[in-house]
Amino acid sequence: MKCAAFTVLLLAAVSVHAQTATPGPGVPLDLATRRAANVSDLRYELSLSIPATLASPLTGSATLRFTLKDPSQPLVLDFETSPEHVRSVEANDRAAAFTYVNGHIVVPSAALVAGGNSVRIVFDAGDASLNRSADFLYTLFVPARARLAVPVFDQPDLKGRWSVTLEHPASWQSAANGAELERTTAGDRTRVRFAETNPLPTYLVAFICGDFRIETAVRGGRTFRMFHRESDVAKVARNKDAIFDLHARALEYLERYTDIPYPFGKFDFALIPAFQFGGMEHAGNVFYSAPGLMLDESATQDDMLGRASTIAHEVAHMWFGDLVTMRWFDDVWMKEVFANFMAAQVVNPSFPTVNHDLRFLLSNYPSAYEVDRTPGANPIRQPLDNLQEAGSLYGSIIYQKAPVVMRHLEAVLGDDNFRDGLREYLKGHAFSNATWADLIDVLDRRTAVDLQQWSRAWVNEPGRPTVTTELASRNGVVQRLAFRQDDPRGRGLTWPQQLRVAIGMATGEQTMTVELSGAAAEVPRAAGLAVPRYILPAGGGWAYGDFVVDQGSLDYLAANLPDVDDALTRGSAWVTLWDAMLDGRLRPDVFIDLGLRALPRETDEQLTSRILRYTSRTWWRFLAPAEREARAARYESVLRQGLAGAATPSRKAAWFGTLRRVALTPGTVGWLRQVWEKTETVTGLPLAETDYSTLAQELAVRQVDGWKDVLDTQLRRIENADRKGQFQFVMPALSADPRDREQWFLSLSDVNNRRREPWVLEGLEYLHHPLRAESSKRFVRLSLDMLWDIQKTGDIFFPRNWLVATLSGDNTRDVADVVRAFLRDLPANYPERLRAITLQSADELFRAADIVRR
Numbered sequence: 001m002k003c004a005a006f007t008v009l010l011l012a013a014v015s016v017h018a019q020t021a022t023p024g025p026g027v028p029l030d031l032a033t034r035r036a037a038n039v040s041d042l043r044y045e046l047s048l049s050i051p052a053t054l055a056s057p058l059t060g061s062a063t064l065r066f067t068l069k070d071p072s073q074p075l076v077l078d079f080e081t082s083p084e085h086v087r088s089v090e091a092n093d094r095a096a097a098f099t100y101v102n103g104h105i106v107v108p109s110a111a112l113v114a115g116g117n118s119v120r121i122v123f124d125a126g127d128a129s130l131n132r133s134a135d136f137l138y139t140l141f142v143p144a145r146a147r148l149a150v151p152v153f154d155q156p157d158l159k160g161r162w163s164v165t166l167e168h169p170a171s172w173q174s175a176a177n178g179a180e181l182e183r184t185t186a187g188d189r190t191r192v193r194f195a196e197t198n199p200l201p202t203y204l205v206a207f208i209c210g211d212f213r214i215e216t217a218v219r220g221g222r223t224f225r226m227f228h229r230e231s232d233v234a235k236v237a238r239n240k241d242a243i244f245d246l247h248a249r250a251l252e253y254l255e256r257y258t259d260i261p262y263p264f265g266k267f268d269f270a271l272i273p274a275f276q277f278g279g280m281e282h283a284g285n286v287f288y289s290a291p292g293l294m295l296d297e298s299a300t301q302d303d304m305l306g307r308a309s310t311i312a313h314e315v316a317h318m319w320f321g322d323l324v325t326m327r328w329f330d331d332v333w334m335k336e337v338f339a340n341f342m343a344a345q346v347v348n349p350s351f352p353t354v355n356h357d358l359r360f361l362l363s364n365y366p367s368a369y370e371v372d373r374t375p376g377a378n379p380i381r382q383p384l385d386n387l388q389e390a391g392s393l394y395g396s397i398i399y400q401k402a403p404v405v406m407r408h409l410e411a412v413l414g415d416d417n418f419r420d421g422l423r424e425y426l427k428g429h430a431f432s433n434a435t436w437a438d439l440i441d442v443l444d445r446r447t448a449v450d451l452q453q454w455s456r457a458w459v460n461e462p463g464r465p466t467v468t469t470e471l472a473s474r475n476g477v478v479q480r481l482a483f484r485q486d487d488p489r490g491r492g493l494t495w496p497q498q499l500r501v502a503i504g505m506a507t508g509e510q511t512m513t514v515e516l517s518g519a520a521a522e523v524p525r526a527a528g529l530a531v532p533r534y535i536l537p538a539g540g541g542w543a544y545g546d547f548v549v550d551q552g553s554l555d556y557l558a559a560n561l562p563d564v565d566d567a568l569t570r571g572s573a574w575v576t577l578w579d580a581m582l583d584g585r586l587r588p589d590v591f592i593d594l595g596l597r598a599l600p601r602e603t604d605e606q607l608t609s610r611i612l613r614y615t616s617r618t619w620w621r622f623l624a625p626a627e628r629e630a631r632a633a634r635y636e637s638v639l640r641q642g643l644a645g646a647a648t649p650s651r652k653a654a655w656f657g658t659l660r661r662v663a664l665t666p667g668t669v670g671w672l673r674q675v676w677e678k679t680e681t682v683t684g685l686p687l688a689e690t691d692y693s694t695l696a697q698e699l700a701v702r703q704v705d706g707w708k709d710v711l712d713t714q715l716r717r718i719e720n721a722d723r724k725g726q727f728q729f730v731m732p733a734l735s736a737d738p739r740d741r742e743q744w745f746l747s748l749s750d751v752n753n754r755r756r757e758p759w760v761l762e763g764l765e766y767l768h769h770p771l772r773a774e775s776s777k778r779f780v781r782l783s784l785d786m787l788w789d790i791q792k793t794g795d796i797f798f799p800r801n802w803l804v805a806t807l808s809g810d811n812t813r814d815v816a817d818v819v820r821a822f823l824r825d826l827p828a829n830y831p832e833r834l835r836a837i838t839l840q841s842a843d844e845l846f847r848a849a850d851i852v853r854r
């Protein structure tokens with residue numbers, strides 16, 4: 001009921017601008033709202049000719065057919081290129097006197113009629129969202145980047161049926177959202193006509209074209225096609241069945257859970273080198289980052305779980321996002337939360353030996369906390385007044401915090417009730433749009449809990465509670481136990497949730513459930529118990545917050561964490577202790593020494609890999625060089641023993657990956673070099689081309705003798721053209737000559753040199769490697785100054801990843817001050833979200849600079 005009030009408020013804000021004649025840049029909310037109210041029954045016929053060379057643009061035409069309610073207003077289309085890109089515009093079969101304003105084509109009302117209209121535009125496509133390489137291209141239109149290539153109504157609530165025709169070099173392959181209907185070849189050109197799609201928002205429209213190989217498989221009566229560019233035949237053979245199986249299992253699960261058959265007919269997917277994301281859920285035409293799916297023999301368990309999750313995530317989007325789409329990108333979190341939430345369930349049966357509660361904890365809570373503990377944290381649901389800012393909504397809060405909140409919500413409603421609510425929601429809005437209010441409306445009817453109220457702090461506000469354990473005891477007996485929550489931002493918010501408290505007694509562990517719905521919860525049943533070894537309110541991997549445990553528990557866990565029997569409790573304890581270290585309640589040397597003691601005893605593979613990650617992060621970020629020096633031999637010996645003793649290649653890969661990242665002593669670096677030279681082997685771990693490439697890079701950044709030969713030799717060794725290109729691109733960032741590194745960095749000011757985002761990020765990480773931090777300091781301010789441009793020209797995750805890569809190698813006050821000065825100097829019109837992302841990304845640096853100095 002409160003949602004209705006919210007909607008009214010939104011419409012009132014909109015009508016203020018409704019009269020403006022000139023559409024503003026991007027896709028403003030008022031334009032989108034008016035357009036959605038006026039346009040319906042939308043169809044696109046898109047025809048594009050794709051040249052064989054990069055030098056010429058794609059040319060083509062788009063015919064839009066639609067019904068207009070009110071033709072008295074000019075019609076605004078989005079085409080963010082330049083006036084020269086527009087060759088002609090016809091409305092209802094007559095040339096239209098259009099104007100080109102702020103990235104829009106405006107068709108005068110005189111050319112329009114009430115009811116059915118058609119607008120045909122002949123144009124040169126813009127390149128910005130076409131990702132063109134010499135021998136292939138792929139579109140990436142999310143969140144509102146279709147308009148950078150072709151003329152459209154670029155908003156999620158104007159869904160259209162798309163008929164696409166592509167004309168391209170005859171030797172190339174192609175795929176679009178619709179099934180291939182007809183293929184004709186004349187000379188060296190081929191023309192492919194694709195079937196009309198079900199209604200799709202522009203951000204889900206996609207095609208690929210180029211030099212791809214195609215693998216086909218039938219699973220459960222459905223044909224899947226995989227487009228890829230992998231030249232290693234054995235690698236394809238090793239991976240393809242698993243990839244097809246994971247897709248088929250995810251589809252089958254989602255069909256059963258939603259009770260709705262797969263809505264988009266055929267199912268193709270493409271593995272793209274240097275893809276900007278892990279995957280993108282284009283209806284019937286999913287794109288993935290190739291290395292995430294095509295795994296090497298040296299893949300870790302994390303890699304395998306990650307692949308299964310990514311596939312399940314994109315498949316879940318076919319229902320959550322593609323079939324039912326958010327009305328506006330302020331609700332983009334809804335599609336992401338369900339994709340991740342469903343993915344967690346889909347993946348379980350494929351990995352029967354994995355502890356999935358632990359997996360949920362480790363894959364969601366730490367990343368969500370990374371943002372939520374910072375002053376730049378954003379709420380799950382964020383207001384948005386222009387789609388050109390939509391990219392900056394994405395991040396860990398949407399992907400990792402929202403699934404935690406959704407799991408709590410599922411528990412409030414009960415599994416079956418929750419599932420039935422989702423089915424009703426999906427069926428009620430199929431091939432259309434919905435908002436958070438629509439979902440709450442469906443779920444509210446199924447519970448006595450006021451969900452609007454329940455979700456207020458969780459969904460609409462940033463941050464997390466600080467949950468403090470209050471323990472009083474006398475003579476070893478508990479007098480009082482309570483948990484208090486505080487809002488660290490001083491807003492007085494409370495986050496209703498259940499605490500599944502792990503209590504460690506000498507006789508074993510107990511779990512106590514405590515409802516923390518207000519400011520504090522007393523636990524009277526604890527009085528009279530012997531004082532436990534530890535009390536861990538996050539113990540069951542359930543509650544969300546910054547847990548300030550009592551001093552006795554902190555001391556016990558910092559000394560004896562490996563003695564805790566239950567793996568989920570150990571996982572929760574690690575996450576809690578990491579927070580304690582960042583908050584200054586636990587010293588980093590104590591934390592890393594605990595890690596070094598725990599590693600040889602840890603039996604759970606997920607936890608081993610988490611502890612490896614925590615130790616290596618503490619190593620580079622939170623220890624001063626002298627502290628590293630003092631521990632290097634011991635750390636490396638723990639890692640080499642772990643590597644030798646690990647039972648499977650995936651476990652060995654995790655140990656080896658860490659050793660390669662942290663090695664400092666001449667003995668270990670020399671051994672790694674012999675491995676790279678192939679005069680030494682890692683027993684039981686088959687290394688792949690990418691392993692040798694990483695080894696070469698790690699050797700180079702340590703400036704081993706002949707580092708340049710190492711890189712040159714490795715470049716010659718790489719057979720796959722895409723991977724060769726990437727390695728070559730990163731090489732100057734690894735040079736021992738500071739002039740090479742500077743030149744490489746400066747070249748990034750040209751947008752054309754940063755189109756392949758994963759390549760740029762890899763180079764930046766080596767440029768700012770902790771061993772090079774001193775000489776790379778001077779690039780930090782320049783990097784920060786480029787951020788706004790990075791956001792305007794790059795894809796969704798690029799600004800944040802750019803910052804993280806830039807700041808990841810440093811822990812000094814100097815660089816922290818550079819970031820603070822940048823934040824202080826920002827102009828008034830600087831995008832608020834970009835400022836927030838800077839605060840999020842710099843948080844660990846700020847903390848490290850304080851901690852290391854102490």
Ligand SMILES: [Zn+2]
Binds near residue numbers: 281313317335336339
């Ligand atoms: Zn997603």
